[in-house]
Amino acid sequence: MSTKYVYLFSEGNANMRELLGGKGANLAEMTNIGLPVPQGFTITTEACTRYYDDGRQISDDIMTEVMEYVAKIEEINGKKFGDLKNPLLVSVRSGARASMPGMMDTILNLGLNDDVVAAMIAGNPDPKFERFVYDSYRRFIQMFSDVVMSVGKKYFEQLIDKMKAEKGVVYDVDLTAADLKELAQQFKAEYKNQLGEDFPSDPIVQLKEAIKAVFRSWDNPRANVYRRDNDIPYSWGTAVTVMPMVFGNLNENSGTGVAFTRDPATGEKKLMGEFLTNAQGEDVVAGVRTPMPISQMEEKFPAAFEQFKQVCATLEDHYRDMQDMEFTVENGKLYMLQCRNGKRTAQAALKIACDLVDEGMIDEKQAVLMIDPRNLDTLLHPQFDTAALKAATPIGKGLGASPGAACGQIVFTADDAIAAKKAKKKVVLVRLETSPEDITGMKAAEGILTVRGGMTSHAAVVARGMGECCVSGCGDIKMDEENKQFELAGKTFHEGDCISIDGTTGNIYDGLIPTVDAQIAGEFGRIMGWADKYRQLKVRTNADTPKDAAKAVELGAQGIGLTRTEHMFFDPDRIAAFREMICSDTLEERVAALAKIEPMQQSDFEGIYEAMEGRPVTIRFLDPPLHEFVPTEEEDIELLANAQGKSVEQIKNIIASLHEFNPMMGHRGCRLAVTYPEIAEMQTRAVIKAALAVNARHAGEYTVVPEIMIPLTGEVKELKYVKDVVVKTADEIIAQSGKELKYLVGTMIEIPRAALTADAMATEAEFFSFGTNDLTQMTFGFSRDDAGKFLGAYYDKKIYENDPFAKVDQVGVGQLVAMACQKGRATRPDIHLGVCGEHGGDPSSVEFFHKTGLDYVSCSPFRVPIARLAAAQAAIKNPRK
Numbered sequence: 049m050s051t052k053y054v055y056l057f058s059e060g061n062a063n064m065r066e067l068l069g070g071k072g073a074n075l076a077e078m079t080n081i082g083l084p085v086p087q088g089f090t091i092t093t094e095a096c097t098r099y100y101d102d103g104r105q106i107s108d109d110i111m112t113e114v115m116e117y118v119a120k121i122e123e124i125n126g127k128k129f130g131d132l133k134n135p136l137l138v139s140v141r142s143g144a145r146a147s148m149p150g151m152m153d154t155i156l157n158l159g160l161n162d163d164v165v166a167a168m169i170a171g172n173p174d175p176k177f178e179r180f181v182y183d184s185y186r187r188f189i190q191m192f193s194d195v196v197m198s199v200g201k202k203y204f205e206q207l208i209d210k211m212k213a214e215k216g217v218v219y220d221v222d223l224t225a226a227d228l229k230e231l232a233q234q235f236k237a238e239y240k241n242q243l244g245e246d247f248p249s250d251p252i253v254q255l256k257e258a259i260k261a262v263f264r265s266w267d268n269p270r271a272n273v274y275r276r277d278n279d280i281p282y283s284w285g286t287a288v289t290v291m292p293m294v295f296g297n298l299n300e301n302s303g304t305g306v307a308f309t310r311d312p313a314t315g316e317k318k319l320m321g322e323f324l325t326n327a328q329g330e331d332v333v334a335g336v337r338t339p340m341p342i343s344q345m346e347e348k349f350p351a352a353f354e355q356f357k358q359v360c361a362t363l364e365d366h367y368r369d370m371q372d373m374e375f376t377v378e379n380g381k382l383y384m385l386q387c388r389n390g391k392r393t394a395q396a397a398l399k400i401a402c403d404l405v406d407e408g409m410i411d412e413k414q415a416v417l418m419i420d421p422r423n424l425d426t427l428l429h430p431q432f433d434t435a436a437l438k439a440a441t442p443i444g445k446g447l448g449a450s451p452g453a454a455c456g457q458i459v460f461t462a463d464d465a466i467a468a469k470k471a472k473k474k475v476v477l478v479r480l481e482t483s484p485e486d487i488t489g490m491k492a493a494e495g496i497l498t499v500r501g502g503m504t505s506h507a508a509v510v511a512r513g514m515g516e517c518c519v520s521g522c523g524d525i526k527m528d529e530e531n532k533q534f535e536l537a538g539k540t541f542h543e544g545d546c547i548s549i550d551g552t553t554g555n556i557y558d559g560l561i562p563t564v565d566a567q568i569a570g571e572f573g574r575i576m577g578w579a580d581k582y583r584q585l586k587v588r589t590n591a592d593t594p595k596d597a598a599k600a601v602e603l604g605a606q607g608i609g610l611t612r613t614e615h616m617f618f619d620p621d622r623i624a625a626f627r628e629m630i631c632s633d634t635l636e637e638r639v640a641a642l643a644k645i646e647p648m649q650q651s652d653f654e655g656i657y658e659a660m661e662g663r664p665v666t667i668r669f670l671d672p673p674l675h676e677f678v679p680t681e682e683e684d685i686e687l688l689a690n691a692q693g694k695s696v697e698q699i700k701n702i703i704a705s706l707h708e709f710n711p712m713m714g715h716r717g718c719r720l721a722v723t724y725p726e727i728a729e730m731q732t733r734a735v736i737k738a739a740l741a742v743n744a745r746h747a748g749e750y751t752v753v754p755e756i757m758i759p760l761t762g763e764v765k766e767l768k769y770v771k772d773v774v775v776k777t778a779d780e781i782i783a784q785s786g787k788e789l790k791y792l793v794g795t796m797i798e799i800p801r802a803a804l805t806a807d808a809m810a811t812e813a814e815f816f817s818f819g820t821n822d823l824t825q826m827t828f829g830f831s832r833d834d835a836g837k838f839l840g841a842y843y844d845k846k847i848y849e850n851d852p853f854a855k856v857d858q859v860g861v862g863q864l865v866a867m868a869c870q871k872g873r874a875t876r877p878d879i880h881l882g883v884c885g886e887h888g889g890d891p892s893s894v895e896f897f898h899k900t901g902l903d904y905v906s907c908s909p910f911r912v913p914i915a916r917l918a919a920a921q922a923a924i925k926n927p928r929k
C-alpha cells in the first residue's frame with residue numbers, strides 16, 4: 049500500500065505525534081474527545097522528509113492527496129476554496145514532534161484574493177464586516193509575503209505606520225475599512241515591487257507555496273539553533289496542519305487568546321492567560337498590543353468563558369499535565385485551535401509535578417520524568433541577595449515573565465549581546481520586543497527586558513524555554529533604539545549602564561544588585577529525593593578545591609570522580625613554584641621545586657578529604673598541557689630566572705625547548721611521570737600523607753580511601769611503570785606511619801588505545817574513569833580547543849547535529865566506552881567504572897552511560913542535580929536488572 053501522507057483530524061489521535069507532530073496529534077485528540085475544533089487535516093512529517101529527499105519539492109502524488117483532503121474539508125465545513133458565496137479560508141501551521149514555539153512558520157487567512165474579498169463584502173452589508181475582511185486580507189498579504197516569499201515584514205510595517213500617521217491614529221484597530229482596503233492594495237504593490245510578479249490569487253497556488261514554506265522553515269537558522277539546544281533531531285521533520293479559519297477579528301463579539309491551566313512562571317494552580325478582543329492569534333503572541341488578562345474575558349464573553357474553563361479541566365484531566373492552549377471566540381462561540389503540554393519555568397515544573405502527585409494525577413516516577421534536567425540549571429543560578437533586594441528601590445515594573453535574577457550592562461541589539469558574551473561581559477538585552485532572529489543574542493544575555501508584550505510574547509516564551517530571566521512589557525520605558533538609550537523614571541540609560549531585573553516580580557532596578565547562591569529545598573528537594581530513590585548510577589563531582597567539593601556535596605555529590613591536580617597551580621601565589629618544576633633542567637633542581645610544591649598539595653588534599661567526609665575521592669596525577677603553564681610574560685620569566693639562579697636567556701632557552709607543535713598530544717599526562725618519576729613520587733606522598741593525617745584527625749568519624757588516578761595512559765606497561773612508582777612510595781610511607789591505609793590505583797581511559805586494550809589495562813588498574821573529553825578529541829582527531837572554529841560548518845551542512853564535546857558521540861566514542869567496560873570487567877569483574885569527562889553532566893549522555901552499565905558519572909558541582917535527575921529518568925525508562 050502506498051504511504052498515507054494526509055490525515056483528517058478525525059483520523060488521528062494523541063499517540064501519533066511522530067507522524068502528525070504535536071499540534072496535529074493534539075488537534076486530533078481534541079476532536080476525538082468532543083472539543084470544539086475547526087475540522088482540518090494534517091500533512092505528515094514523512095511528507096516533510098520526502099520534501100527534502102525530493103530536492104525541496106512537494107511531489108505530485110502528495111499534492112494530489114492534499115487536494116483530496118481539501119475536497120474533504122470543503123465538504124465537512126460547507127465552504128470552498130475561492131468560492132464567491134462561501135469561501136474557505138485556512139491557516140497553515142507547522143507542528144513538529146516536540147514543540148518548538150515560535151521557531152517555524154504560520155500563515156493565516158489563506159484563500160483570500162480580490163474576488164473573494166469583494167464577494168464576502170457584497171454578502172454582508174455591515175460596514176464593520178467590511179473592515180474585518182480588509183483587515184484579514186492585508187494580514188494575509190503581509191504574512192504570505194514575509195513567511196512564504198521572504199519579503200521582510202518591515203516594508204509592510206512601514207506602510208502601516210505611515211497610514212496610521214496620516215490618519216492620526218495610534219492603534220491598528222483605529223484604522224477604518226477604507227484605510228485597510230487602501231493598505232491591502234499598497235501591500236500588493238509592495239509585493240510586486242519587491243518580487244517583480246503579482247501576488248498569487250489562486251488559493252491552490254497559495255496553499256502549495258505555504259505548505260512548502262512550512263517544510264522549508266524546518267531548516268531555518270533559528271529552528272536549527274533551537275533543535276541543537278533541545279536535542280531534537282533534524283531527521284524528525286515537521287508536519288503541516290491546515291485548518292479552517294475562525295475569526296477572532298470578526299467583530300467586537302470576537303477575540304482570541306492564549307492560556308495555561310497553571311501559571312507557567314510559578315506553577316500555581318490557576319487559569320492564566322491573555323486575551324485580545326477583535327484580534328487574530330499573532331497579535332497576542334507578537335506583543336504588538338498588550339493584551340488583557342484572561343479573567344477579563346469572563347465579563348466580555350461569559351458563556352464562552354464558562355465553556356473554556358470546562359475545556360481546561362477536561363484537557364488537564366486527559367493529559368495529566370499543565371496545558372497551554374490557543375483559542376478563538378468568533379461571534380461569541382468558542383473554538384480550540386491548539387493544546388500542548390505547556391512550557392514552564394524550572395520552578396513551575398517542580399511545583400506542578402509535586403502538585404500533580406499530591407492531587408493523585410501522577411505517581412513519583414512520572415513526576416521525575418516530567419522535569420527537563422537541563423532546566424534545573426536556572427534554579428542553581430544565583431538569586432538576588434534578599435537584604436540587598438529589600439534595600440533597593442525599583443525604578444520600574446514589567447511582567448515577571450521568566451524568573452531569576454539578572455544584572456549587567458545594557459545592550460540594545462542581539463549582536464551586541466553576542467559580542468559582549470565573547471568579551472566575557474554580563475549584559476541585559478533591552479528591546480522594544482524580541483523576534484525569533486534575536487534568539488542567539490537572548491541566550492548570550494543574562495536577562496531580557498522588553499517594552500512591549502505579555503506573558504506569552506516571544507520574549508517571555510523563549511526566555512522561559514531557555515531558563516533565562518525575563519521582564520516583559522514595561523510600557524513606561526521610553527525607548528530610543530536608534531540612539532541606543534531609553535528613559536525610565538526620569539533617567540536616561542545608555543548602552544553600557546548597569547541595571548538589574550527580577551524575573552519573578554518584574555521589578556527593574558538601577559545599578560547592580562548583589563546575588564547569592566541558590567539552595568535545594570522545598571519542591572526541588574522533594575523531586576531530587578524521588579530521583580535518588582529511582583536512579584541506579586551514582587553521581588560524583590569534578591572538584592579541585594575544598595570549596596567546590598563542599599558545594600558539590602550540598603548539591604548531592606556522592607564522591608569526587610576527578611580532582612585535577614594541575615588546577616591547584618593556576619593560583620598566582622603558586623604558579624611560580626610550578627614553573628620552577630617544569631623549567632628545571634636537572635634532577636636536583638626539579639626535586640627542590642617539588643619540595644616546595646609538596647606541602648601545598650598535601651594541604652589541598654587534606655581540605656578536600658575533609659570536605660568530602662569519607663566519601664570516595666579520586667585524585668588525578670598531573671596532566672598539564674605544558675603550553676598552559678610556561679611563562680610568556682617578560683616579568684614572569686625574570687622572576688623564574690631569579691628563583692633558579694639562571695639568566696633570562698637560559699630560561700628562554702628552556703622554554704623554547706619545551707615548545708611543542710601539538711601540546712594536546714605532547715608531553716602531558718602519565719608521560720610526565722614516565723620521564724620524571726619524582727613528580728609521581730611527590731604526588732603520592734602528598735596523597736598518602738594527607739589521608740593519614742585526616743584519618744588520624746577524624747578517627748571514629750570516617751576513613752579516607754584515596755583513589756589515585758593515572759591520566760592519559762595508552763599502554764599497560766606504561767601504566768604499570770607509574771603504578772609501581774606509586775605503590776612503592778605509598779607503601780613505604782604507610783609502613784613508616786605504622787597505620788593501616790587502603791588506597792586504590794586506577795587509570796583514565798581517554799586514549800583510544802587504552803579502550804582497545806582495556807582487558808590488559810585492567811590487569812593493573814583497579815578502576816577506570818573515562819576521560820571522554822580527550823577520548824572524543826583523539827577519536828575524532830580534532831582538537832578540543834580548536835573544534836569550535838569549524839564545527840559551525842559541520843552543523844550547517846548537517847554532518848554533525850551536536851557538539852561531540854558536549855554530548856557524547858554514542859556511535860563512535862560510545863562504542864569505545866562500551867567495549868572498554870566489557871573488556872575491563874572480563875579481566876577484573878569488580879572493576880569500578882566511571883566517567884569524568886564533561887559528558888558526565890549532560891542528560892542524554894548520562895542516559896547512555898546508564899545503559900552502558902557504568903557505576904557512576906562525575907561532573908562539575910552545579911551539574912550534579914542535573915546528572916542525578918537524568919540518571920533517575922534513564923533508570924525509570926530502562927531499569928537495569
Ligand code: PEP
Binds near residue numbers: 610820821885886
Ligand atoms: C577528559 O579528558 O575527559 C578529562 C576529564 O580530563 P581533562 O579534561 O582534564 O583532560
Ligand code: MG
Binds near residue numbers: 819
Ligand atoms: Mg583528559
